[in-house]
Amino acid sequence: MPDSTTDTPAVSTNTGFLSAISQKQRGVSIELDGVSKVYPGQPEAAVDDFSMRIEPGELVMFVGPSGCGKTTTMKMINRIIEPSNGSIRIDGTDILSMDPNQLRRHIGYVIQQIGLFPHLTIAENIGVVPKLLGWSKSRIADRVDELLQTVQLDPEQFAKRYPKQLSGGQQQRAGVARALAADPPVMLMDEPFGATDPITREKLQAEFLRLQADIGKTIIFVTHDFDEAIKLGDRIAVLSDRSQIEQFDTPARILANPANEYVSSFIGQGAALKRLALIPLIDAPLRPAVDGAPQITLQDSLRDALNMLVLTGAAAVNVVDVDHRVCGSITNASISAVLNDAQPVAFAAEGTR
Numbered sequence: 001m002p003d004s005t006t007d008t009p010a011v012s013t014n015t016g017f018l019s020a021i022s023q024k025q026r027g028v029s030i031e032l033d034g035v036s037k038v039y040p041g042q043p044e045a046a047v048d049d050f051s052m053r054i055e056p057g058e059l060v061m062f063v064g065p066s067g068c069g070k071t072t073t074m075k076m077i078n079r080i081i082e083p084s085n086g087s088i089r090i091d092g093t094d095i096l097s098m099d100p101n102q103l104r105r106h107i108g109y110v111i112q113q114i115g116l117f118p119h120l121t122i123a124e125n126i127g128v129v130p131k132l133l134g135w136s137k138s139r140i141a142d143r144v145d146e147l148l149q150t151v152q153l154d155p156e157q158f159a160k161r162y163p164k165q166l167s168g169g170q171q172q173r174a175g176v177a178r179a180l181a182a183d184p185p186v187m188l189m190d191e192p193f194g195a196t197d198p199i200t201r202e203k204l205q206a207e208f209l210r211l212q213a214d215i216g217k218t219i220i221f222v223t224h225d226f227d228e229a230i231k232l233g234d235r236i237a238v239l240s241d242r243s244q245i246e247q248f249d250t251p252a253r254i255l256a257n258p259a260n261e262y263v264s265s266f267i268g269q270g271a272a273l274k275r276l277a278l279i280p281l282i283d284a285p286l287r288p289a290v291d292g293a294p295q296i297t298l299q300d301s302l303r304d305a306l307n308m309l310v311l312t313g314a315a316a317v318n319v320v321d322v323d324h325r326v327c328g329s330i331t332n333a334s335i336s337a338v339l340n341d342a343q344p345v346a347f348a349a350e351g352t353r
């Protein structure tokens with residue numbers, strides 16, 4: 001791990017979260033208050049009076065149809081787009097009174113088109129912001145090495161390659177590594193996995209969740225895909241035109257109690273199955289074990305248990321712990337009971353991801 005005390009940053013500021021770039025920096029709060037954006041020459045606001053508080057370390061998904069203002073809202077947080085009205089604070093610091101370039105060096109940013117510089121190697125791409133911050137060469141090299149390993153790209157193999165010599169998924173990983181380079185407390189991610197095929201996408205999502213469990217950044221993640229939002233988000237903001245918030249809650253609560261028709265239509269078909277996927281068996285009420293029943297682990301979900309019941313035709317599946325001890329069983333009836341008992345499920349599913 002590089003030692004953050006050995007280099008003098010090229011930028012000097014004592015305001016709020018900028019002064020606290022350190023090793024393994026955790027997330028900080030983000031508050032938007034009455035934020036609006038009217039693009040020049042447009043009769044209507046693209047974002048109208050948007051207010052939200054995001055807690056330190058939270059992964060918040062913005063989901064909504066094309067053109068509803070997700071990207072505009074997000075880009076106002078790193079001031080790629082300047083708000084027309086309202087205030088934005090990160091860790092209590094008013095970012096609208098700061099130098100935008102300094103601000104952006106401390107907010108990780110990942111976009112769908114990746115935005116890697118084609119004429120720089122992967123190592124140089126990842127080192128761009130640390131270099132701007134005045135880190136020494138050896139510290140940058142250590143950090144590049146560490147990050148490539150974090151995103152599962154072998155440094156020996158990939159550091160000296162150019163972006164076009166990587167697959168789409170590998171480029172996306174390099175993009176995440178670059179955004180994490182200066183260990184920013186905040187990450188903005190705009191459809192980061194949107195351009196990848198479904199299998200690569202699932203893999204990147206799983207890797208990203210593991211990474212976030214370790215680094216605990218505050219992340220805003222824009223997606224069109226409600227299933228991606230359910231899978232990744234601590235909370236989901238379902239947005240409609242002009243970034244109006246239709247519902248802002250945990251995936252489990254939104255699935256159990258959609259606020260209105262608009263949110264229901266976003267959830268689409270199969271809300272019950274999606275809810276089951278959020279409930280690990282460790283939180284499910286178990287019945288007595290059944291001799292000879294197929295087995296599933298406590299870490300699997302009720303959705304996995306249902307799949308096994310359907311595929312095997314068994315009346316019950318036994319649930320086993322890591323030491324293969326049988327803890328009890330799940331049946332179709334117990335799954336139905338959980339689904340019909342909305343409140344406890346919604347709360348049981350929180351914090352279990």
Ligand SMILES: Nc1ncnc2c1ncn2[C@@H]1O[C@H](COP(=O)(O)OP(=O)(O)OP(=O)(O)O)[C@@H](O)[C@H]1O
Pocket residue numbers: 039040042046064065066067068069070071072073224
């Ligand atoms: N530079 C601009 N000038 C004028 N209008 C713009 C500009 N950028 C975006 N808009 C408009 O603002 C609205 C919100 O756009 P925005 O890109 O934030 O939506 P989005 O929800 O991110 O869409 P998508 O999912 O398609 O990326 C749209 O109606 C769009 O046409």
